[in-house]
Amino acid sequence: MSKKKFTTIYCLSLVIPLLLLIFPLFSLGNRSTPFIVGLPFSVFWVIAWIIVTFLIVLVMYSLDPDKDEEEVQ
Amino acid sequence: MAAWQIAMIIMIGYLVIALVIGVLAGRNQDKSSLDEFAVAGGKLGLFVMWFLMGGAVFSAFSFLGAPGWAYSKGAPALYILTYTAFAILPWYIIGPKIGKIGRKYSIYTVSGFLKKRYNSRVLPILIGLIAVLASIQYLATQMKGMAYIFNIMTEGRIPFWLGALVSYGIVVVYVATGGLRAAAWSDVFQGLLMIIISWVVGLAIVNQLHNSVSGMFTDLVAAKPGFLEIGNQGSAMSPTAYTTTILVSVIGFLMWPHLFSKSYASNARTIKKTVLVYPVFALFLIPLLFVGFAAANVVDASLIGSPDEILPYLITAVLSLPGWVYGLVGAGALAAAMSSADAITHSASLEFTDGVIKNMKTNLTNKTTLLLMRIGVFVIGGLAYFITVFGGQGLIALLLGAYGSIVQFAPGVYGALYSRRITGPAVIIGLVVGTFVNYYFQLVAASTPFDIHAGILGLISNIVLVVVISSFTQPKSMQMADEYRKIG
Numbered sequence: 001m002s003k004k005k006f007t008t009i010y011c012l013s014l015v016i017p018l019l020l021l022i023f024p025l026f027s028l029g030n031r032s033t034p035f036i037v038g039l040p041f042s043v044f045w046v047i048a049w050i051i052v053t054f055l056i057v058l059v060m061y062s063l064d065p066d067k068d069e070e071e072v073q
Numbered sequence: 074m075a076a077w078q079i080a081m082i083i084m085i086g087y088l089v090i091a092l093v094i095g096v097l098a099g100r101n102q103d104k105s106s107l108d109e110f111a112v113a114g115g116k117l118g119l120f121v122m123w124f125l126m127g128g129a130v131f132s133a134f135s136f137l138g139a140p141g142w143a144y145s146k147g148a149p150a151l152y153i154l155t156y157t158a159f160a161i162l163p164w165y166i167i168g169p170k171i172g173k174i175g176r177k178y179s180i181y182t183v184s185g186f187l188k189k190r191y192n193s194r195v196l197p198i199l200i201g202l203i204a205v206l207a208s209i210q211y212l213a214t215q216m217k218g219m220a221y222i223f224n225i226m227t228e229g230r231i232p233f234w235l236g237a238l239v240s241y242g243i244v245v246v247y248v249a250t251g252g253l254r255a256a257a258w259s260d261v262f263q264g265l266l267m268i269i270i271s272w273v274v275g276l277a278i279v280n281q282l283h284n285s286v287s288g289m290f291t292d293l294v295a296a297k298p299g300f301l302e303i304g305n306q307g308s309a310m311s312p313t314a315y316t317t318t319i320l321v322s323v324i325g326f327l328m329w330p331h332l333f334s335k336s337y338a339s340n341a342r343t344i345k346k347t348v349l350v351y352p353v354f355a356l357f358l359i360p361l362l363f364v365g366f367a368a369a370n371v372v373d374a375s376l377i378g379s380p381d382e383i384l385p386y387l388i389t390a391v392l393s394l395p396g397w398v399y400g401l402v403g404a405g406a407l408a409a410a411m412s413s414a415d416a417i418t419h420s421a422s423l424e425f426t427d428g429v430i431k432n433m434k435t436n437l438t439n440k441t442t443l444l445l446m447r448i449g450v451f452v453i454g455g456l457a458y459f460i461t462v463f464g465g466q467g468l469i470a471l472l473l474g475a476y477g478s479i480v481q482f483a484p485g486v487y488g489a490l491y492s493r494r495i496t497g498p499a500v501i502i503g504l505v506v507g508t509f510v511n512y513y514f515q516l517v518a519a520s521t522p523f524d525i526h527a528g529i530l531g532l533i534s535n536i537v538l539v540v541v542i543s544s545f546t547q548p549k550s551m552q553m554a555d556e557y558r559k560i561g
Contacts, residue, residue, distance in 0.1 A: 007166055010165065010166060011166070014159075014162050017159075018155075018159050018323070021155045021159075021319070022155075022315070022316040022319050022320065023303075023304075023312040023313070023315065023316045024312075026303070026312070026315075026316070027312075030148075030302050030303050030304070030305070030312075031302055032294045032298070032299075032300075032301045032302055033294065035287060035290065035291070038285070038286050038287030038290065039286070039287070039290060040290050040293075040294060040301045042148050042151065042301050042302055042303075043148075043151065043290070043301065046151045046154055046155060047154070047356070047359065050154060050155070050158040050352055050355055050356065051352075051356075053158055053159070053162075053352055054158075054352040054353065057162070057165070057348065057349055057352065058349060060165075061345060061346075061349050064345065066341075067342065067345060068342065
């Protein structure tokens with residue numbers, strides 16, 4: 001994968017969870033009930049997408065074409 | 074022994090350890106090296122870098138403001154989690170690039186970065202001034218937090234001026250002697266302390282008030298319907314305000330000089346790995362929000378001075394907790410405030426020296442620059458201290474305006490990184506107008522159109538001006554514009 005392509009995929013894949021956490025899409029999660037794992041739906045929604053984001057970054061890092069680049073000083 | 078005595082001993086013990094770690098970290102390093110003082114020689118490792126970035130985010134606001142938001146506003150406090158998790162993500166892409174540009178041209182500040190690309194002396198002076206004013210505001214907030222914590226945990230025995238003086242004095246000493254490396258290593262200690270304390274104390278409070286987390290939320294939803302939703306009946310914030318507050322925080326975060334400049338302090342791989350593990354920091358804020366939610370239907374708002382006092386109030390007045398808990402919370406809050414204060418004091422001094430002084434008086438040697446930076450740490454520290462203790466309304470308005478204006482650096486920075494068309498005059502005019510618009514809507518106007526955050530309104534005018542003016546001006550140095558775009 002080229003560097004440019006990686007940057008594009010990185011940005012797109014992380015904009016999606018961000019959009020789900022701001023309006024208008026946050027309307028999907030903006031409600032107190034039902035409770036999930038003891039949390040109100042809105043609180044669960046935010047925490048769950050943050051965890052997904054963390055996982056996306058992990059995957060992205062493993063795909064990064066120059067994560068091991070050694071800089072030439 | 075009385076609770077306040079135990080609390081005071083623990084907090085003083087914490088302060089001594091923080092001082093020793095800070096001073097020791099700077100030992101055996103080259104004291105005459107500007108590079109070492111400014112960016113720790115560009116060689117900070119992952120572990121330290123992670124805490125340095127995290128410590129900067131975990132501030133007095135996290136310990137006092139976040140529970141306060143959750144307590145008084147409910148769901149809007151979730152914005153803190155969202156922005157903490159997302160604001161760091163662009164750093165994965167831009168951090169290594171900024172670092173490479175910095176190493177190539179020996180840059181270690183935001184002002185230096187923009188000066189080189191836009192070939193202007195006005196721009197770095199503007200950036201330096203805004204950065205210093207904004208930093209002083211930030212520091213004053215941290216210091217108020219520290220002084221307040223000292224005061225309340227010792228049941229009023231340590232006066233406000235003394236608490237601020239002692240805790241911030243220690244920060245100034247280790248930053249002036251050890252530079253970035255000292256700030257970084259004390260942040261590791263402070264970071265670990267506040268993470269552990271926030272989880273232990275946060276969950277202990279929830280369990281004492283409501284038995285369990287789900288019990289707490291069940292009570293809360295029954296007592297205050299709509300409190301955990303945004304924009305609906307019973308909510309404290311509109312959807313537009315919530316969304317634009319998140320956006321302005323996400324865009325502005327990396328523009329803060331103390332975070333931006335960390336790009337120079339490490340290599341690409343360390344930066345990427347820091348981003349990788351960073352969202353975990355957002356999760357450390359959860360127990361602090363829970364503290365606020367736990368109190369929302371228990372403590373009456375008229376009993377406390379301001380929502381920010383909810384965590385200390387719960388510990389000292391509502392719950393019968395032993396003295397060592399006072400001490401731990403005190404130490405945790407001090408750690409949070411100090412780990413932000415050190416990085417900000419350091420970078421404010423760098424921006425002022427590099428952005429303002431060096432562009433007014435151009436023939437400074439590296440030795441003089443380094444000396445000025447060390448002196449700057451004391452001057453900025455002193456200013457922030459006097460503003461905290463003595464206040465002054467007009468001054469506070471000026472500082473607040475600057476604080477909200479940091480996000481206005483974004484068009485200039487992203488323009489430098491990704492476009493060869495953006496020109497210096499465009500960035501300067503955009504910055505000035507954006508800052509003015511933000512200032513007007515934040516401090517003068519009673520409300521903003523559609524409830525949009527003042528910073529976003531400033532940013533929109535800023536971007537429009539930058540694009541329009543760039544289209545009919547020429548960059549001074551096409552070669553430098555190309556260089557910036559190509560590196561990385």
